[in-house]
Amino acid sequence: MKEFFAILKNELIKTIRRPRSYIGFAVISFICLMLQGAFYQDGRELLTTVTAQFDNIFNVQGNILNGNLICFIVLQTLIVQMPLLVAFVTGDQISGETASGSIRFLLTTPASRTKIVVAKWLSGLVYTLLLLLVLGIFALFVSRAIFGVGDLMAMNSEGLTIIRADDINWRWGYAFLIAFLSLSVVASLSTMLSCIMDNSITPIVTVMATIIIFTIIGMFDMKSFDVIKPFLFTTHMISWRSLFEDPLPVHDILTSCAILFLHVVIFLGVAIFYFKRKDITN
Amino acid sequence: MSSAILLENVTKNFNDFTAVNELSFEVKAGDIYGFLGPNGSGKSTTLRMIMALIKPTSGSIRLFGQSLQENRSEIMRKIGCIIEKPDFYGYLSAKENMKLFARAHLLTYTTKQYDDLFSLVGLKGRELDKVKTFSHGMKQRLGLAQALIHDPELIILDEPNTGLDPQGIIDLRNLIMTLNKERGKTILFSSHILSEVQEICSNMVVINKGKVVVQGGVSDLLSHENLTVKLEVVNPLTTAVVLRQSKWAGMIESQEEKLFVFKMGKTEIPEMVDYLSQHQLGIERIDYRNQLEDYFLKITNA
Secondary structure (H helix, E strand, O other): OHHHHHHHHHHHHHHHHOOOHHHHHHHHHHHHHHHHHHHHHHHHHHHHHHHHOOOOOOOOOOOOOOHHHHHHHHHHHHOOHHHHHHHHHHOOOOHHHHHHOHHHHHHOOOOOHHHHHHHHHHHHHHHHHHHHHHHHHHHHHHHHHHHOOOOEEEEEOOEEEEEOHHHOHHHHHHHHHHHHHHHHHHHHHHHHHHHHOOOOHHHHHHHHHHHHHHHHHHHOOOHHHHHHHHHOHHHHHOHHHHHHOOOOOHHHHHHHHHHHHHHHHHHHHHHHHHHHHOOOOO | OOEEEEEEEEEEEEOOEEEEEEEEEEEEOOOEEEEEOOOOOOHHHHHHHHOOOOOOOEEEEEEOOEEOOOOHHHHHOOEEEEOOOOOOOOOOEHHHHHHHHHHHOOOOOOHHHHHHHHHHOOOOOOOOOEHHHOOHHHHHHHHHHHHHOOOOOEEEEEOOOOOOOHHHHHHHHHHHHHHHHHHOOEEEEEEOOHHHHHHHOOEEEEEEOOEEEEEEEHHHHOOOOOEEEEEEEOOHHHHHHHHHOOOOHHHEEEEEOOEEEEEEOOOHHHHHHHHHHHOOOOEEEEEEEEHHHHHHHHHHHO
């Protein structure tokens, strides 16, 4: 275990010291600040237009343009960009080193290939967690500091749900946990492709292509697509939104988590299986 | 002497291409062993198999008497290597790169130990510079530091002179000799240049197209007893007559215009030159190689 933690520490140091790791943090901070600035300027006008359609059904009172709503919007917006930012770092972890030749440096140490892949995968997860932490700080805490706290008006497949401000913090906690699990699937897929491919760009592009294709399949209500939809990880990546429904679809959320977890196990398993047998020829 | 490396009938196929074909050789502990072959002969593939970077298709590799496949981790603690060009993390300094490697070997180096290591390989004063600013020769020196950091019993050097300046080549040669003589390290030294191997190795194997061409002691293989001597003369007709009446007549392999080719020992050469000058026969050029040098020149030129 001592050897494994030494390798993991090495991987974390490399992740921290690589300039590309900071692109993700910069992008998230920028998007959050940009959206917060835009909502601060034009948000009330926009919300008045949206809530106007409910005027004859119920009366909206209080601070609806609050930190919880901004965080909900930011999270929905970033669900497409976050996998790209994760893949940008994790997709390069092994293939980048194979392309540059530094993989030989790693593989001639006493550590086994399994330990090396798992250490890289774990460092990718730590990076993913840090990305989400930055997102959480900017999207939730900074938004609350700017816009204040209030009830969340969440639009979802069931319609409009209002979540009371005193009932929301635990939902955010679980939402970020599910988002982490979803992005872990992306990180694991990137690690797997990174083991298989020998250049740093292809795994990143392949991850994005996979997400785009799966998302398109998920968008259409067609019988042939309906058969495969439940098995696509992208279908379950948005399950964090279910935490803002009332009543809470616990079974659906747990099923999604189980499927996402299964994807992580499969992708990591394939990565280890392939990498253990891989010839390092460059 | 015990065996440091033992390869038995090792073959490596990449799809239809056979890179290494039934290769067998043994490196004894304490030896400086030359691994010679032209570019593309299968040297690097073999070294990568010894370092467990590539899995052999068939055959067995044993290091320090243990199977590589079954005892990889234990074996890797005893081996240091430079495989082709050493590649490091360019965004880290030389010292940070070494720290990564030391940590992977569970070593805790002191500042003085790092200083000594960088002095040893001639990188003192550059250890805090980012590796991306290093020249190829400096990376090669850093590669050597990485190969030595865990004080391995066996050091595998794949074309370590590549990119080094003449002084660097001399320094490396001296370092290899010191490591072998004073610290008892076994060294497997790969090169495509015969003279490099000739200067430092005691035994060697020559491979071509993945197969062993010849192996044995360097002094035996590069003996001066059976040289190919090429003699270019001013007056070929008279020289031919004179030589055919001399004791060297039986040693003439061929004659083509002004060029005579002999098979003879090195000591015969000055005697023959004297004999021809006594007969006032001019010599334009004379050079000699042993059979291995001759063969090696052919395959490297090919």
